[in-house]
Amino acid sequence: MNNFKNIFALCILSVLSYACGGSDTTPIEVFDNEAQALIDKDSLSSFFTKHYYDTTVDSVKTLVAGATPLSEDANLKTMNVTENEIDYELYYYIASVEDIGTPTIDKGFPTSLDSIFVKYEGFRINGTDSITPRFEIRETPIWFTLNSVIRGWSYGFTNFKNGDNVTDNGPITFENGGKGILFIPSGLAYGNSGTGGSIRSNENLIFYIRLFDFVKDTDHDNDGIPSWLEDPDGDGDPRNDDTNGDFFVNYLDGDDDGDGVATKDEDANGDGNPANDFSDPNNPTLADYLNPDIN
Ligand SMILES: [Ca+2]
Ligand SMILES: [Ca+2]
Ligand SMILES: [Ca+2]
Ligand SMILES: [Ca+2]
Known part of the structure:
Protein backbone atom coordinates (compact mmCIF):
# COMPACT_ATOMS: atom_id res chain seq x y z
CA MET A 1 0.00 0.00 0.00
CA ASN A 2 2.86 2.32 0.88
CA ASN A 3 4.45 1.70 -2.49
CA PHE A 4 1.19 2.54 -4.12
CA LYS A 5 1.00 5.79 -2.16
CA ASN A 6 4.54 6.68 -3.16
CA ILE A 7 3.83 6.10 -6.80
CA PHE A 8 0.77 8.29 -6.47
CA ALA A 9 2.82 11.04 -4.78
CA LEU A 10 5.40 10.83 -7.54
CA CYS A 11 2.73 11.22 -10.16
CA ILE A 12 1.41 14.33 -8.46
CA LEU A 13 4.93 15.68 -8.32
CA SER A 14 5.59 15.09 -11.99
CA VAL A 15 2.27 16.59 -12.99
CA LEU A 16 3.05 19.66 -10.90
CA SER A 17 6.55 20.04 -12.30
CA TYR A 18 5.10 20.04 -15.83
CA ALA A 19 2.42 22.47 -14.87
CA CYS A 20 4.86 24.80 -13.11
CA GLY A 21 7.48 24.68 -15.87
CA GLY A 22 9.24 28.01 -16.23
CA SER A 23 9.43 30.19 -19.30
CA ASP A 24 12.57 28.38 -20.46
CA THR A 25 10.56 25.25 -21.26
CA THR A 26 8.61 24.98 -24.46
CA PRO A 27 4.95 25.65 -23.72
CA ILE A 28 2.60 22.83 -24.51
CA GLU A 29 0.64 23.92 -27.53
CA VAL A 30 -3.04 23.22 -27.41
CA PHE A 31 -4.27 22.28 -30.85
CA ASP A 32 -6.99 24.59 -32.15
CA ASN A 33 -9.71 22.12 -33.11
CA GLU A 34 -12.16 24.90 -33.85
CA ALA A 35 -9.86 26.51 -36.42
CA GLN A 36 -9.19 23.10 -37.97
CA ALA A 37 -12.93 22.48 -38.28
CA LEU A 38 -13.19 25.63 -40.42
CA ILE A 39 -10.20 24.61 -42.53
CA ASP A 40 -11.76 21.19 -43.09
CA LYS A 41 -15.08 22.73 -44.01
CA ASP A 42 -13.39 24.89 -46.65
CA SER A 43 -11.37 21.94 -47.95
CA LEU A 44 -14.41 19.75 -48.32
CA SER A 45 -16.45 22.52 -49.95
CA SER A 46 -13.68 22.98 -52.48
CA PHE A 47 -13.42 19.23 -53.00
CA PHE A 48 -17.13 19.06 -53.78
CA THR A 49 -16.76 21.64 -56.56
CA LYS A 50 -14.01 19.59 -58.20
CA HIS A 51 -15.50 16.11 -58.00
CA TYR A 52 -18.64 14.25 -58.97
CA TYR A 53 -20.29 10.93 -58.30
CA ASP A 54 -19.89 8.66 -61.31
CA THR A 55 -22.83 6.25 -61.25
CA THR A 56 -21.29 3.95 -63.85
CA VAL A 57 -18.37 3.05 -61.59
CA ASP A 58 -20.10 3.94 -58.33
CA SER A 59 -17.26 6.23 -57.30
CA VAL A 60 -16.31 9.82 -56.70
CA LYS A 61 -14.21 11.06 -59.58
CA THR A 62 -12.46 14.24 -60.70
CA LEU A 63 -14.96 16.51 -62.41
CA VAL A 64 -15.31 16.17 -66.17
CA ALA A 65 -17.26 18.28 -68.66
CA GLY A 66 -20.98 17.67 -68.45
CA ALA A 67 -20.92 16.07 -64.99
CA THR A 68 -22.70 17.58 -61.99
CA PRO A 69 -20.22 18.49 -59.27
CA LEU A 70 -21.01 17.14 -55.82
CA SER A 71 -21.52 20.72 -54.66
CA GLU A 72 -24.60 20.87 -56.93
CA ASP A 73 -25.72 17.28 -56.54
CA ALA A 74 -28.98 17.01 -54.59
CA ASN A 75 -27.96 13.59 -53.26
CA LEU A 76 -25.18 15.16 -51.20
CA LYS A 77 -26.59 16.06 -47.79
CA THR A 78 -25.17 18.04 -44.90
CA MET A 79 -25.58 17.01 -41.28
CA ASN A 80 -24.72 19.58 -38.61
CA VAL A 81 -23.00 18.00 -35.65
CA THR A 82 -21.72 19.57 -32.43
CA GLU A 83 -18.98 17.61 -30.73
CA ASN A 84 -16.99 18.92 -27.74
CA GLU A 85 -18.67 22.30 -28.30
CA ILE A 86 -17.33 22.59 -31.84
CA ASP A 87 -19.69 22.75 -34.79
CA TYR A 88 -18.96 20.44 -37.69
CA GLU A 89 -20.51 19.73 -41.03
CA LEU A 90 -20.63 16.07 -41.85
CA TYR A 91 -21.61 15.14 -45.41
CA TYR A 92 -23.26 12.02 -46.68
CA TYR A 93 -24.24 10.95 -50.14
CA ILE A 94 -27.19 8.67 -50.71
CA ALA A 95 -26.18 6.60 -53.72
CA SER A 96 -28.97 6.47 -56.26
CA VAL A 97 -28.39 3.04 -57.71
CA GLU A 98 -30.97 0.59 -58.92
CA ASP A 99 -30.20 -2.26 -56.57
CA ILE A 100 -31.14 -0.32 -53.47
CA GLY A 101 -34.76 -0.49 -52.45
CA THR A 102 -36.83 -0.23 -49.32
CA PRO A 103 -36.28 -3.15 -46.95
CA THR A 104 -39.19 -5.53 -46.34
CA ILE A 105 -38.61 -5.18 -42.61
CA ASP A 106 -37.94 -1.49 -42.24
CA LYS A 107 -36.31 -0.78 -38.88
CA GLY A 108 -36.04 2.92 -39.58
CA PHE A 109 -32.65 4.45 -38.89
CA PRO A 110 -30.03 3.44 -36.31
CA THR A 111 -29.21 5.74 -33.41
CA SER A 112 -25.63 6.87 -32.88
CA LEU A 113 -25.23 4.12 -30.25
CA ASP A 114 -26.66 1.14 -32.11
CA SER A 115 -24.75 -1.86 -33.38
CA ILE A 116 -24.43 -1.97 -37.17
CA PHE A 117 -23.54 -4.63 -39.74
CA VAL A 118 -21.56 -3.06 -42.58
CA LYS A 119 -19.19 -3.26 -45.49
CA TYR A 120 -16.98 -0.30 -46.28
CA GLU A 121 -13.99 1.16 -48.08
CA GLY A 122 -11.99 4.10 -46.76
CA PHE A 123 -10.00 6.77 -48.58
CA ARG A 124 -8.10 9.84 -47.45
CA ILE A 125 -8.60 13.21 -49.12
CA ASN A 126 -5.29 14.83 -49.90
CA GLY A 127 -5.82 18.57 -49.50
CA THR A 128 -8.70 19.70 -51.68
CA ASP A 129 -7.69 18.05 -54.86
CA SER A 130 -7.13 14.36 -54.81
CA ILE A 131 -8.26 11.12 -53.30
CA THR A 132 -5.40 8.96 -52.11
CA PRO A 133 -5.33 5.20 -52.69
CA ARG A 134 -7.69 3.20 -50.53
CA PHE A 135 -6.38 2.68 -46.99
CA GLU A 136 -8.89 0.12 -45.87
CA ILE A 137 -11.51 -2.23 -47.27
CA ARG A 138 -13.93 -4.62 -45.62
CA GLU A 139 -15.61 -6.83 -48.18
CA THR A 140 -17.34 -9.25 -45.84
CA PRO A 141 -19.75 -7.48 -43.53
CA ILE A 142 -18.70 -6.88 -39.93
CA TRP A 143 -20.47 -5.73 -36.77
CA PHE A 144 -19.54 -2.44 -35.10
CA THR A 145 -21.21 -0.58 -32.29
CA LEU A 146 -21.54 3.08 -33.15
CA ASN A 147 -20.53 4.29 -29.68
CA SER A 148 -16.97 3.06 -30.20
CA VAL A 149 -16.05 4.22 -33.69
CA ILE A 150 -15.04 7.60 -35.11
CA ARG A 151 -17.78 10.16 -34.55
CA GLY A 152 -18.24 10.68 -38.27
CA TRP A 153 -19.44 7.09 -38.43
CA SER A 154 -21.55 7.38 -35.27
CA TYR A 155 -23.52 10.23 -36.76
CA GLY A 156 -23.19 9.38 -40.45
CA PHE A 157 -24.77 5.94 -40.26
CA THR A 158 -27.90 7.36 -38.63
CA ASN A 159 -28.92 8.46 -42.14
CA PHE A 160 -29.02 4.98 -43.67
CA LYS A 161 -31.51 2.14 -43.52
CA ASN A 162 -31.14 -1.55 -42.89
CA GLY A 163 -31.46 -4.18 -45.62
CA ASP A 164 -33.10 -7.60 -45.88
CA ASN A 165 -31.25 -10.74 -44.88
CA VAL A 166 -31.85 -13.15 -47.78
CA THR A 167 -29.20 -15.66 -46.76
CA ASP A 168 -30.26 -19.13 -47.90
CA ASN A 169 -27.81 -21.83 -46.76
CA GLY A 170 -25.04 -19.92 -48.49
CA PRO A 171 -22.86 -16.98 -47.57
CA ILE A 172 -24.51 -14.14 -45.67
CA THR A 173 -26.44 -12.16 -48.25
CA PHE A 174 -28.39 -8.94 -47.91
CA GLU A 175 -30.55 -7.01 -50.33
CA ASN A 176 -31.53 -3.37 -50.21
CA GLY A 177 -30.34 -1.41 -47.21
CA GLY A 178 -28.30 1.73 -46.98
CA LYS A 179 -25.73 2.55 -49.59
CA GLY A 180 -23.77 5.73 -49.82
CA ILE A 181 -20.70 7.74 -49.02
CA LEU A 182 -19.59 9.55 -45.88
CA PHE A 183 -17.36 12.63 -46.21
CA ILE A 184 -15.92 13.13 -42.75
CA PRO A 185 -13.99 16.19 -41.53
CA SER A 186 -10.85 15.29 -39.60
CA GLY A 187 -12.33 16.47 -36.30
CA LEU A 188 -14.96 13.73 -36.56
CA ALA A 189 -12.34 11.20 -37.68
CA TYR A 190 -8.80 10.87 -36.32
CA GLY A 191 -8.19 14.56 -35.65
CA ASN A 192 -4.82 16.14 -35.19
CA SER A 193 -3.19 12.95 -33.99
CA GLY A 194 -4.10 10.76 -36.96
CA THR A 195 -3.80 7.01 -36.48
CA GLY A 196 -0.03 6.84 -36.35
CA GLY A 197 -0.44 4.60 -39.37
CA SER A 198 -2.06 5.23 -42.70
CA ILE A 199 -4.11 8.26 -41.66
CA ARG A 200 -2.10 11.40 -41.02
CA SER A 201 -3.03 14.37 -38.88
CA ASN A 202 -6.01 16.49 -39.91
CA GLU A 203 -7.06 14.37 -42.85
CA ASN A 204 -10.61 14.36 -44.12
CA LEU A 205 -11.86 10.91 -45.01
CA ILE A 206 -14.22 9.29 -47.49
CA PHE A 207 -16.00 6.05 -46.73
CA TYR A 208 -18.10 4.13 -49.22
CA ILE A 209 -20.53 2.27 -47.02
CA ARG A 210 -23.19 -0.40 -47.16
CA LEU A 211 -25.42 -0.76 -44.12
CA PHE A 212 -26.94 -4.24 -44.13
CA ASP A 213 -28.44 -4.46 -40.69
CA PHE A 214 -28.48 -2.91 -37.24
CA VAL A 215 -29.74 -3.78 -33.79
CA LYS A 216 -32.61 -1.45 -33.14
CA ASP A 217 -32.51 -0.06 -29.59
CA THR A 218 -29.12 -1.58 -28.81
CA1 LIG B 1 -27.07 13.13 -21.60
CA1 LIG C 1 -41.49 -1.49 -15.49
CA1 LIG D 1 -27.81 1.40 -17.43
CA1 LIG E 1 -33.19 2.44 -7.12
Whole structure:
Protein backbone atom coordinates (compact mmCIF):
# COMPACT_ATOMS: atom_id res chain seq x y z
CA MET A 1 0.00 0.00 0.00
CA ASN A 2 2.86 2.32 0.88
CA ASN A 3 4.45 1.70 -2.49
CA PHE A 4 1.19 2.54 -4.12
CA LYS A 5 1.00 5.79 -2.16
CA ASN A 6 4.54 6.68 -3.16
CA ILE A 7 3.83 6.10 -6.80
CA PHE A 8 0.77 8.29 -6.47
CA ALA A 9 2.82 11.04 -4.78
CA LEU A 10 5.40 10.83 -7.54
CA CYS A 11 2.73 11.22 -10.16
CA ILE A 12 1.41 14.33 -8.46
CA LEU A 13 4.93 15.68 -8.32
CA SER A 14 5.59 15.09 -11.99
CA VAL A 15 2.27 16.59 -12.99
CA LEU A 16 3.05 19.66 -10.90
CA SER A 17 6.55 20.04 -12.30
CA TYR A 18 5.10 20.04 -15.83
CA ALA A 19 2.42 22.47 -14.87
CA CYS A 20 4.86 24.80 -13.11
CA GLY A 21 7.48 24.68 -15.87
CA GLY A 22 9.24 28.01 -16.23
CA SER A 23 9.43 30.19 -19.30
CA ASP A 24 12.57 28.38 -20.46
CA THR A 25 10.56 25.25 -21.26
CA THR A 26 8.61 24.98 -24.46
CA PRO A 27 4.95 25.65 -23.72
CA ILE A 28 2.60 22.83 -24.51
CA GLU A 29 0.64 23.92 -27.53
CA VAL A 30 -3.04 23.22 -27.41
CA PHE A 31 -4.27 22.28 -30.85
CA ASP A 32 -6.99 24.59 -32.15
CA ASN A 33 -9.71 22.12 -33.11
CA GLU A 34 -12.16 24.90 -33.85
CA ALA A 35 -9.86 26.51 -36.42
CA GLN A 36 -9.19 23.10 -37.97
CA ALA A 37 -12.93 22.48 -38.28
CA LEU A 38 -13.19 25.63 -40.42
CA ILE A 39 -10.20 24.61 -42.53
CA ASP A 40 -11.76 21.19 -43.09
CA LYS A 41 -15.08 22.73 -44.01
CA ASP A 42 -13.39 24.89 -46.65
CA SER A 43 -11.37 21.94 -47.95
CA LEU A 44 -14.41 19.75 -48.32
CA SER A 45 -16.45 22.52 -49.95
CA SER A 46 -13.68 22.98 -52.48
CA PHE A 47 -13.42 19.23 -53.00
CA PHE A 48 -17.13 19.06 -53.78
CA THR A 49 -16.76 21.64 -56.56
CA LYS A 50 -14.01 19.59 -58.20
CA HIS A 51 -15.50 16.11 -58.00
CA TYR A 52 -18.64 14.25 -58.97
CA TYR A 53 -20.29 10.93 -58.30
CA ASP A 54 -19.89 8.66 -61.31
CA THR A 55 -22.83 6.25 -61.25
CA THR A 56 -21.29 3.95 -63.85
CA VAL A 57 -18.37 3.05 -61.59
CA ASP A 58 -20.10 3.94 -58.33
CA SER A 59 -17.26 6.23 -57.30
CA VAL A 60 -16.31 9.82 -56.70
CA LYS A 61 -14.21 11.06 -59.58
CA THR A 62 -12.46 14.24 -60.70
CA LEU A 63 -14.96 16.51 -62.41
CA VAL A 64 -15.31 16.17 -66.17
CA ALA A 65 -17.26 18.28 -68.66
CA GLY A 66 -20.98 17.67 -68.45
CA ALA A 67 -20.92 16.07 -64.99
CA THR A 68 -22.70 17.58 -61.99
CA PRO A 69 -20.22 18.49 -59.27
CA LEU A 70 -21.01 17.14 -55.82
CA SER A 71 -21.52 20.72 -54.66
CA GLU A 72 -24.60 20.87 -56.93
CA ASP A 73 -25.72 17.28 -56.54
CA ALA A 74 -28.98 17.01 -54.59
CA ASN A 75 -27.96 13.59 -53.26
CA LEU A 76 -25.18 15.16 -51.20
CA LYS A 77 -26.59 16.06 -47.79
CA THR A 78 -25.17 18.04 -44.90
CA MET A 79 -25.58 17.01 -41.28
CA ASN A 80 -24.72 19.58 -38.61
CA VAL A 81 -23.00 18.00 -35.65
CA THR A 82 -21.72 19.57 -32.43
CA GLU A 83 -18.98 17.61 -30.73
CA ASN A 84 -16.99 18.92 -27.74
CA GLU A 85 -18.67 22.30 -28.30
CA ILE A 86 -17.33 22.59 -31.84
CA ASP A 87 -19.69 22.75 -34.79
CA TYR A 88 -18.96 20.44 -37.69
CA GLU A 89 -20.51 19.73 -41.03
CA LEU A 90 -20.63 16.07 -41.85
CA TYR A 91 -21.61 15.14 -45.41
CA TYR A 92 -23.26 12.02 -46.68
CA TYR A 93 -24.24 10.95 -50.14
CA ILE A 94 -27.19 8.67 -50.71
CA ALA A 95 -26.18 6.60 -53.72
CA SER A 96 -28.97 6.47 -56.26
CA VAL A 97 -28.39 3.04 -57.71
CA GLU A 98 -30.97 0.59 -58.92
CA ASP A 99 -30.20 -2.26 -56.57
CA ILE A 100 -31.14 -0.32 -53.47
CA GLY A 101 -34.76 -0.49 -52.45
CA THR A 102 -36.83 -0.23 -49.32
CA PRO A 103 -36.28 -3.15 -46.95
CA THR A 104 -39.19 -5.53 -46.34
CA ILE A 105 -38.61 -5.18 -42.61
CA ASP A 106 -37.94 -1.49 -42.24
CA LYS A 107 -36.31 -0.78 -38.88
CA GLY A 108 -36.04 2.92 -39.58
CA PHE A 109 -32.65 4.45 -38.89
CA PRO A 110 -30.03 3.44 -36.31
CA THR A 111 -29.21 5.74 -33.41
CA SER A 112 -25.63 6.87 -32.88
CA LEU A 113 -25.23 4.12 -30.25
CA ASP A 114 -26.66 1.14 -32.11
CA SER A 115 -24.75 -1.86 -33.38
CA ILE A 116 -24.43 -1.97 -37.17
CA PHE A 117 -23.54 -4.63 -39.74
CA VAL A 118 -21.56 -3.06 -42.58
CA LYS A 119 -19.19 -3.26 -45.49
CA TYR A 120 -16.98 -0.30 -46.28
CA GLU A 121 -13.99 1.16 -48.08
CA GLY A 122 -11.99 4.10 -46.76
CA PHE A 123 -10.00 6.77 -48.58
CA ARG A 124 -8.10 9.84 -47.45
CA ILE A 125 -8.60 13.21 -49.12
CA ASN A 126 -5.29 14.83 -49.90
CA GLY A 127 -5.82 18.57 -49.50
CA THR A 128 -8.70 19.70 -51.68
CA ASP A 129 -7.69 18.05 -54.86
CA SER A 130 -7.13 14.36 -54.81
CA ILE A 131 -8.26 11.12 -53.30
CA THR A 132 -5.40 8.96 -52.11
CA PRO A 133 -5.33 5.20 -52.69
CA ARG A 134 -7.69 3.20 -50.53
CA PHE A 135 -6.38 2.68 -46.99
CA GLU A 136 -8.89 0.12 -45.87
CA ILE A 137 -11.51 -2.23 -47.27
CA ARG A 138 -13.93 -4.62 -45.62
CA GLU A 139 -15.61 -6.83 -48.18
CA THR A 140 -17.34 -9.25 -45.84
CA PRO A 141 -19.75 -7.48 -43.53
CA ILE A 142 -18.70 -6.88 -39.93
CA TRP A 143 -20.47 -5.73 -36.77
CA PHE A 144 -19.54 -2.44 -35.10
CA THR A 145 -21.21 -0.58 -32.29
CA LEU A 146 -21.54 3.08 -33.15
CA ASN A 147 -20.53 4.29 -29.68
CA SER A 148 -16.97 3.06 -30.20
CA VAL A 149 -16.05 4.22 -33.69
CA ILE A 150 -15.04 7.60 -35.11
CA ARG A 151 -17.78 10.16 -34.55
CA GLY A 152 -18.24 10.68 -38.27
CA TRP A 153 -19.44 7.09 -38.43
CA SER A 154 -21.55 7.38 -35.27
CA TYR A 155 -23.52 10.23 -36.76
CA GLY A 156 -23.19 9.38 -40.45
CA PHE A 157 -24.77 5.94 -40.26
CA THR A 158 -27.90 7.36 -38.63
CA ASN A 159 -28.92 8.46 -42.14
CA PHE A 160 -29.02 4.98 -43.67
CA LYS A 161 -31.51 2.14 -43.52
CA ASN A 162 -31.14 -1.55 -42.89
CA GLY A 163 -31.46 -4.18 -45.62
CA ASP A 164 -33.10 -7.60 -45.88
CA ASN A 165 -31.25 -10.74 -44.88
CA VAL A 166 -31.85 -13.15 -47.78
CA THR A 167 -29.20 -15.66 -46.76
CA ASP A 168 -30.26 -19.13 -47.90
CA ASN A 169 -27.81 -21.83 -46.76
CA GLY A 170 -25.04 -19.92 -48.49
CA PRO A 171 -22.86 -16.98 -47.57
CA ILE A 172 -24.51 -14.14 -45.67
CA THR A 173 -26.44 -12.16 -48.25
CA PHE A 174 -28.39 -8.94 -47.91
CA GLU A 175 -30.55 -7.01 -50.33
CA ASN A 176 -31.53 -3.37 -50.21
CA GLY A 177 -30.34 -1.41 -47.21
CA GLY A 178 -28.30 1.73 -46.98
CA LYS A 179 -25.73 2.55 -49.59
CA GLY A 180 -23.77 5.73 -49.82
CA ILE A 181 -20.70 7.74 -49.02
CA LEU A 182 -19.59 9.55 -45.88
CA PHE A 183 -17.36 12.63 -46.21
CA ILE A 184 -15.92 13.13 -42.75
CA PRO A 185 -13.99 16.19 -41.53
CA SER A 186 -10.85 15.29 -39.60
CA GLY A 187 -12.33 16.47 -36.30
CA LEU A 188 -14.96 13.73 -36.56
CA ALA A 189 -12.34 11.20 -37.68
CA TYR A 190 -8.80 10.87 -36.32
CA GLY A 191 -8.19 14.56 -35.65
CA ASN A 192 -4.82 16.14 -35.19
CA SER A 193 -3.19 12.95 -33.99
CA GLY A 194 -4.10 10.76 -36.96
CA THR A 195 -3.80 7.01 -36.48
CA GLY A 196 -0.03 6.84 -36.35
CA GLY A 197 -0.44 4.60 -39.37
CA SER A 198 -2.06 5.23 -42.70
CA ILE A 199 -4.11 8.26 -41.66
CA ARG A 200 -2.10 11.40 -41.02
CA SER A 201 -3.03 14.37 -38.88
CA ASN A 202 -6.01 16.49 -39.91
CA GLU A 203 -7.06 14.37 -42.85
CA ASN A 204 -10.61 14.36 -44.12
CA LEU A 205 -11.86 10.91 -45.01
CA ILE A 206 -14.22 9.29 -47.49
CA PHE A 207 -16.00 6.05 -46.73
CA TYR A 208 -18.10 4.13 -49.22
CA ILE A 209 -20.53 2.27 -47.02
CA ARG A 210 -23.19 -0.40 -47.16
CA LEU A 211 -25.42 -0.76 -44.12
CA PHE A 212 -26.94 -4.24 -44.13
CA ASP A 213 -28.44 -4.46 -40.69
CA PHE A 214 -28.48 -2.91 -37.24
CA VAL A 215 -29.74 -3.78 -33.79
CA LYS A 216 -32.61 -1.45 -33.14
CA ASP A 217 -32.51 -0.06 -29.59
CA THR A 218 -29.12 -1.58 -28.81
CA ASP A 219 -28.85 -2.07 -25.04
CA HIS A 220 -25.13 -2.22 -24.20
CA ASP A 221 -25.54 -3.09 -20.53
CA ASN A 222 -28.60 -5.33 -21.01
CA ASP A 223 -30.48 -3.52 -18.28
CA GLY A 224 -33.78 -3.28 -20.18
CA ILE A 225 -33.33 0.33 -21.27
CA PRO A 226 -32.06 1.02 -24.81
CA SER A 227 -28.71 2.81 -24.72
CA TRP A 228 -29.99 5.88 -26.52
CA LEU A 229 -32.65 6.33 -23.81
CA GLU A 230 -30.15 6.27 -20.95
CA ASP A 231 -29.97 10.03 -21.11
CA PRO A 232 -31.50 11.37 -17.87
CA ASP A 233 -30.33 14.95 -18.48
CA GLY A 234 -32.19 14.87 -21.79
CA ASP A 235 -29.52 16.58 -23.88
CA GLY A 236 -29.62 13.87 -26.55
CA ASP A 237 -26.21 12.50 -25.55
CA PRO A 238 -26.08 9.39 -23.33
CA ARG A 239 -22.29 9.64 -23.14
CA ASN A 240 -22.43 12.30 -20.43
CA ASP A 241 -24.82 10.73 -17.92
CA ASP A 242 -23.43 8.99 -14.85
CA THR A 243 -26.14 9.04 -12.21
CA ASN A 244 -24.17 7.40 -9.40
CA GLY A 245 -20.84 8.98 -10.32
CA ASP A 246 -18.96 5.68 -10.58
CA PHE A 247 -17.32 6.64 -13.91
CA PHE A 248 -19.46 4.14 -15.80
CA VAL A 249 -21.90 6.12 -17.87
CA ASN A 250 -25.46 4.91 -17.46
CA TYR A 251 -25.71 3.14 -20.80
CA LEU A 252 -22.75 0.97 -19.74
CA ASP A 253 -23.84 0.62 -16.10
CA GLY A 254 -26.14 -2.21 -15.01
CA ASP A 255 -26.92 -0.48 -11.69
CA ASP A 256 -27.45 3.13 -12.65
CA ASP A 257 -28.17 4.58 -9.21
CA GLY A 258 -25.64 2.36 -7.42
CA ASP A 259 -28.16 1.17 -4.84
CA GLY A 260 -27.07 -2.46 -5.11
CA VAL A 261 -30.13 -3.55 -7.08
CA ALA A 262 -29.54 -4.07 -10.80
CA THR A 263 -31.49 -1.70 -13.03
CA LYS A 264 -33.24 -4.60 -14.78
CA ASP A 265 -34.55 -5.71 -11.37
CA GLU A 266 -35.93 -2.26 -10.51
CA ASP A 267 -39.02 -3.14 -12.48
CA ALA A 268 -41.83 -3.07 -9.92
CA ASN A 269 -44.61 -3.69 -12.43
CA GLY A 270 -42.67 -6.51 -14.07
CA ASP A 271 -43.20 -5.40 -17.68
CA GLY A 272 -39.50 -5.64 -18.56
CA ASN A 273 -39.09 -1.88 -18.72
CA PRO A 274 -37.45 -0.28 -15.66
CA ALA A 275 -38.16 3.21 -17.01
CA ASN A 276 -41.86 3.23 -16.08
CA ASP A 277 -41.68 2.36 -12.38
CA PHE A 278 -42.07 5.21 -9.91
CA SER A 279 -42.44 3.96 -6.31
CA ASP A 280 -41.17 6.90 -4.28
CA PRO A 281 -44.05 9.09 -3.04
CA ASN A 282 -41.50 11.78 -2.15
CA ASN A 283 -40.05 11.75 -5.63
CA PRO A 284 -42.85 10.58 -7.92
CA THR A 285 -41.22 11.61 -11.21
CA LEU A 286 -37.88 9.87 -10.60
CA ALA A 287 -37.80 6.31 -11.92
CA ASP A 288 -36.78 3.72 -9.33
CA TYR A 289 -33.67 2.68 -11.26
CA LEU A 290 -32.32 6.23 -10.96
CA ASN A 291 -33.45 6.61 -7.35
CA PRO A 292 -31.02 5.21 -4.73
CA ASP A 293 -33.71 5.57 -2.04
CA ILE A 294 -35.74 2.85 -3.73
CA ASN A 295 -34.15 -0.58 -3.88
CA1 LIG B 1 -27.07 13.13 -21.60
CA1 LIG C 1 -27.81 1.40 -17.43
CA1 LIG D 1 -41.49 -1.49 -15.49
CA1 LIG E 1 -33.19 2.44 -7.12
